[in-house]
Amino acid sequence: MNADLRSGSIGFVGAGALGSTLARAMQHAGHHLTSVASRTTTSAERLASSIDGCEAVTVQDVADRCGVVFLTVPDSAILDVASATQWRSGQVVIHCSGASPLSILDSANRGGALIGAFHPLQTFGGSDGSPNIMRDIAYAVEAESPLREELETLANDLGGWPIALAAEDRILYHASAIAACGLLATLVKLSADLWSDFGQGSDAGLRSLLPLVRSTLDGIERRGFPEVLTGPMVRGDVATMQSHINALAARAPAFQPIYSHLALASLPIARDKGGLSAKEEQQLRELLTNSLQTTGNEK
Ligand SMILES: NC(=O)c1ccc[n+]([C@@H]2O[C@H](COP(=O)([O-])OP(=O)(O)OC[C@H]3O[C@@H](n4cnc5c(N)ncnc54)[C@H](OP(=O)(O)O)[C@@H]3O)[C@@H](O)[C@H]2O)c1
Structure with missing residues (x-):
């Protein structure tokens, strides 16, 4: 299993308010973003064009090309997107919802992927947000080890700090x-x-x-x-x-x-x-x- 967020190629599904800002902040922090998909090609292309070496592709292409995939679609779409995509063993799939349980990614887990939740405690109003708003904030992390430690490191890389969240505390x-x-x-x-x-x-x-x-x-x-x-x-x-x-x-x-x-x-x-x-x-x-x-x- 590869839970190494630094060496793997990273993809995003969902080029909206959070996805665009997080993707650009991760690129600033030295991560390797290669692929982005969204509901519309306009959104995907807008985000891809702002990141060197990143391409707008289909959702399945993101899953096929990337070791680490962030599902930054609306909460109501996470389950459907995760279920409709073919995942493979050793891949990492992460959602960024504050309220959704980790189990919403069970289909990816059954496909062999490591699953995690990574919630930036910040408010994002549009897809043109500055990566600076990802700094000095808390990131709620829920995942099994070793992905948990990788996501905690990501929070630090982004200039914030991780907080460990137990499943039963997520809604509160x-x-x-x-x-x-x-x-x-x-x-x-x-x-x-x-x-x-x-x-x-x-x-x-x-x-x-x-x-x-x-x-x-x-x-x-x-x-x-x-x-x-x-x-x-x-x-x-x-x-x-x-x-x-x-x-x-x-x-x-x-x-x-x-x-x-x-x-x-x-x-x-x-x-x-x-x-x-x-x-x-x-x-x-x-x-x-x-x-x-x-x-x-x-x-
Ligand atoms: N906004 C915040 O303040 C905030 C804060 C923390 C966490 N979050 C979490 O971040 C996640 C995304 O929220 P958001 O506010 O960024 O939402 P958003 O601005 O509405 O963006 C969602 C993106 O997902 C795309 N999308 C929708 N359905 C899709 C599908 N079936 N397949 C592929 N792409 C799809 C949309 O595509 P198009 O643009 O192409 O239509 C849009 O770009 C949610 O889990 C939310 O809870 C948000």
């Missing part, structure tokens, strides 16, 4: 990623949309809130929790929190329970920071819990 890991990325983005959008309710418009809201979001993320990195947390929850300002709940219930009722749930989750952090008395914490907890019950009763 992925939920964490979605909360910190997509749900954070949604929270910022909902916050900006409130500006429409006082006549400024959500675009103005977004532009004005973004510096606050950036300072908060910067504060999380530099000062960490609980120091980064600010606001009326930390000061034990029950009256201000009550006025927020009242205003949201009247003018943005769909957002009010989200606000109350997050404020409740903030209380233990506020307590750890200090400055919030036990009495104030209790009053805030009652206020927020009652606001959620009221919302529930109105449904």
Whole structure:
């Protein structure tokens, strides 16, 4: 079996947001990319033309030519692509999905291939992403040894760090990623949309809130929790929190329970920071819990 990612020729199936960025980052890191396939030849040719010595071919050609194949197709297509392709003994087949189990590659495994999962904990918006966004990030690795060690080395080669992921932890890991990325983005959008309710418009809201979001993320990195947390929850300002709940219930009722749930989750952090008395914490907890019950009763 050959699990050596450095000496083998590497191919990609799926020339989209992640596949294009990862392929180019691997080439920068000194890996030998030779073949790419995609659903459309346009995508495959676009990626192949950006990598010296790389050719756009069919999916089966990628499997026939390459010792290591990354399946960077949408999660919903991984099973079908893996099942429709002929694999051979000693080959390596890897998917990059955060949520899909390794068993989605069982057909490749039955064909004699070593299988693994390699998930960059990053968000990719388009096929023109700079390889630099692959640096300084975590890569979740799931595979049997010796492929596991090879994928851990790949994470280091790309300028990131590996984390070992057990099969049973994969979904929780992925939920964490979605909360910190997509749900954070949604929270910022909902916050900006409130500006429409006082006549400024959500675009103005977004532009004005973004510096606050950036300072908060910067504060999380530099000062960490609980120091980064600010606001009326930390000061034990029950009256201000009550006025927020009242205003949201009247003018943005769909957002009010989200606000109350997050404020409740903030209380233990506020307590750890200090400055919030036990009495104030209790009053805030009652206020927020009652606001959620009221919302529930109105449904
Ligand atoms: N995007 C992210 O932020 C991110 C982050 C971490 C992990 N991932 C994982 O990366 C994988 C790819 O996601 P993505 O966001 O890069 O998706 P994407 O931008 O939609 O790209 C998917 C690519 O797969 C190709 N494709 C679709 N069906 C195919 C098939 N049956 N055969 C061959 N090629 C096919 C598409 O081809 P055409 O372009 O030719 O239509 C497209 O280029 C997924 O497993 C995802 O979970 C994504």
